Amino acid sequence: MYTTNASDSCLYVAEHSDAEIIVLEDKNQLKKYEAVIDKLKNVKAFVLWEEKPLSGSDPRVYYWDDFLELGRSKVSDEKLLE
Numbered sequence: 001m002y003t004t005n006a007s008d009s010c011l012y013v014a015e016h017s018d019a020e021i022i023v024l025e026d027k028n029q030l031k032k033y034e035a036v037i038d039k040l041k042n043v044k045a046f047v048l049w050e051e052k053p054l055s056g057s058d059p060r061v062y063y064w065d066d067f068l069e070l071g072r073s074k075v076s077d078e079k080l081l082e
Contacts, residue, residue, distance in 0.1 A: 003029065011039060033046060
């Protein structure tokens with residue numbers, strides 16, 4: 001994605017790439033998805049790299065460290081190596 005993309009471009013790329021996780025730099029990039037977030041049923045998580053998510057955000061929005069912790073709590077390292 002380009003930082004200059006508008007919401008409709010973000011929607012188009014997300015839908016046509018079958019993305020399940022979208023990693024975003026900051027809240028400004030997340031705002032582009034907020035207008036179309038209900039249309040992205042295939043996306044399981046929006047992960048913010050640098051900033052905490054906005055309060056009241058979609059439950060699929062995570063901060064990077066929280067997202068990593070979610071993975072640690074669900075799948076053991078042994079299972080990943082297997």
